[in-house]
Amino acid sequence: MKNPEVNIDHIDYKDVETLKKFLTPHARIQSRKRSGAPSHFQRSLATAIKRARFMGLLPYVSR
Numbered sequence: 153m154k155n156p157e158v159n160i161d162h163i164d165y166k167d168v169e170t171l172k173k174f175l176t177p178h179a180r181i182q183s184r185k186r187s188g189a190p191s192h193f194q195r196s197l198a199t200a201i202k203r204a205r206f207m208g209l210l211p212y213v214s215r
Contacts, residue, residue: 163196165203168210174201179214 160170174182174189174197181201184194204210 160193163193163200165200165207166209168204171197171201171204171210175210177214179211 163170165171174187176182181198184191187194189197201210205212
């Protein structure tokens with residue numbers, strides 16, 4: 153699963169469907185190598201995923 157949607161202009165923590173594309177089946181954040189995202193995008197993506205988890209929009213762990 154390489155490069156799910158890297159041509160996104162703005163990442164938002166409320167856009168859960170987009171954030172789910174960058175999570176593994178166990179709800180971990182995919183690595184840059186696997187997702188194909190540039191480093192500045194990966195940092196903002198990780199922040200958005202962590203905010204969504206804190207707000208209860210995304211799970212911390214999935215089975």
